[in-house]
Amino acid sequence: MSAVIESHEHDHHHGPAKGLTRWIFTTNHKDIGTLYLWFSFTMFLIGGAMAMIIRAELFQPGMQIVQPEFYNQMLTLHGLIMIFGAVMPAFVGLANWLVPMMVGAPDMALPRMNNLSFWILPFAFFVLLSSLFMEGGAPNFGWTFYAPLSTTYAPPSVTFFIFSVHIMGASSIMGAINVIVTIMNMRAPGMTLMKMPLFVWSWLITAYLLIAVMPVLAGAVTMMLMDIHFGTSFFNAAGGGDPVLFQHVFWFFGHPEVYIMILPAFGITSHIISTFSRKPLFGYSSMVWALASIAILSFVVWAHHMFTVGMPLAAELFFMWATMLIAVPTGVKVFNWVATMFKGSITYETPMLFAIAFVVLFTIGGFSGLMLAITPADFQYHDTYFVVAHFHYVLVPGAIFSIMAAVYYWIPKWTGNMYDERLGRLHFWLSFISVNVTFFPQHWIGLAGMPRRYPDYALQFADWNMVSTAGAFLFGLSQILFLFIVLKTVRGGKKATSQVWEGAEGLEWTLDSPPAYHTFTTPPKVS
């Protein structure tokens, strides 16, 4: 027996299991990465369908398609699904595929936990979505679930929502532990921390943020559970509790959460811009420091989401100044990307198009973020469509464009096939145009005074809401094209070389395309 196990031919014969059990019992980082990515895309379509319902209702003033109570359920589930179901699992999926290949490790450090952290996610979202069919309907208090709307005044399904958030949190924490242990212990000899690819750096920092804040979220929902079922009054003023405490706890989780959804995007963009500029990334070490600074600052800015709750002047000033400071490291990142392109030798394949759009549109989201940091002005912006425009700019052409860029960039490596470049570019242009048509006018209707989370609105906002809805439907349809392109690539296409892109550098490009089921069973040397 032992002779078989020690066979050097081992990894050539040990392929994936056959059929469904391959996916259910897999401990392989590539399989789990694939599962995460498909799960994320499914959630993206479900959350997107909800966005379409929202935008369809907002196409014209008046109530046409849904009732206000259902509208509130849609906006709540849209937010929760996109954040916890689409963006976060997509980044975990990318980490699963890429981190071991980038650091020269054979797999993730904790493969069984890896399986568990994925397979509890579908249950979390099954529970969440099933609340739509419960008496009283699904959660209807916004993804920020402010108490007491989410406690005393919540529909009965809130308990299922709490359960679901707990499962999502457990999944994220396990995923984060896995990433940290892998990066800390399984790097190839010679790969010092400051030689790690930026995607790995960005995920290392993200993973620490996750471990720091997901328990805070768990604490918040547990206090809600106690208030609802066990007679406590954490957030109930009538019982001596404090509704504002909820917001402090929530945003202490919520603000780092925002960076959890953007730091890996920074890593991805750095790789792609460098590759297609055929030039090494400008300012590698300052990029790492900027990532770390943003992560640390994210813990001391949470109350900028709460400028209107009536905090004392000193607190308002502190949170305003601290928030403005974030512009410094974020600016450094943008300048470094521009400097990387400067005097490069640039080509515009689909991943590069998405990456450039990311830099431009994320920066626009950054500008509106800076405006929102200015407390007196925030009194006017807060909870209007200006905020909706701001966070959609950093999340859709920000986080989601970077995920799409990553898929186009690495899919030849994953499948061994090149995607269809013409269709890829078409997908890019459709997405780029429609995302701006959707979200740019929302800046204006917000400034003009339309509050967010409104199922109906005054007549002066009618024109631009109509434009925004038209853009949203085009964006939604464009993503069907994305699905088609990915399926087409998985099924076949021009064979990819192991290098794939002329300017690509890093360990993953030394492997075959597609890579063997087990890679780097003996660690590569990094000089």
Added chain:
Amino acid sequence: MKLTYLIKLLVFVGLYALPVLGYADWNALNMTEGATEVSKKVFDLHMLIFWICVVIGIVVFGVMFYSMYAFTKKKNPNPSSFHESTKLEILWTVIPFIILVVMAIPATNVLKEIYNDEEGDVNIQVVGYQWKWQYKYLEDGINFFSNLSTDQDEIYNKIPKGEHYLLEVDQPVVIPVGKKVRFLITANDVIHSWWVPDFAIKQDAIPGFINTAWTIVEEPGLYRGNCTELCGKNHGFMPIVVRAVEQNDFDNWVAEKKQAAFELAQLTEKDWSVEELVSNGETVFLKNCAACHQVSGQGIPGIFPALAGSEIVLNNKPRNIEILMEGVQGAAMQSFANQLSEVDIASVITYTRKAWGNGEKGDKEIVIPKEILEYKNNNKRS
């Protein structure tokens, strides 16, 4: 390849943007300057930060677009390999920092000015309810609720929408111009937020807390605003209207309000017929109750109980009155004791006991205004 991109862009502009640009209302694209000194300062601050962002954007995107144009593989087949410059990194850390300081100074000053919670000449307590606002004038004892006055038929597209669709109320809050008006803002159930853009006031209304905001309005007029914190189903349907008037008009209004309160007390003493109660009750029900219990009295299963066929409405008059007066702990049903007059409470109870076939099934009892007054006297609130 460049050309095809250009064509695509032009197609976009042609198909999408142009007709829209011609047709859209360009005045509705920016923040209002507002009607007070503070709101004008906030507007100036907003424009200052906006233009700084525009300039930074032009510089950064300028370099970027130039690089995209000048350093393509065709034009520059041999890329440089520079990838570090400590000088540059320091430069683009320090310059943004200085710009931020330049932004922070005026922002800090305006904020300090806004934070002034000295007493006003007129002090009004603003209380958020699901889904209406209550205004209590601390000096004059005036107290009323302000409800959306837009017709449900406008909302459901059965009749054309009026000019101030969703921005109109039955009773605006009235303030004098040129005087410091202080608002003490709180809530009765969930968190709401009281926003009047023209005053640059947005202050959350939080149960258990009292937040303050103040304003001095220069020009008489109607100023409209919204609730800006998600507060449940009708979050989008609880607007704010402030009517600013000259001091003597304000004094007249105060006198009228006091007279009206006196007359209302007289009405309570009057003998009411069942028909009068039911007809007044229907109006009260549609305005205050139908949002949850529905016009059909069927409620929404699992959230808002049905009144049609309800055991309490049919056969338990004391509990029926008690619920209206005290609300239901832990549910959306609030106390209407301070929101509605004795007449209105009596008539709405009578209405629910007669409508939807309830009148044929239950104990057939009605409630008259004096009974509500009696209840109030027996259950004096502190």
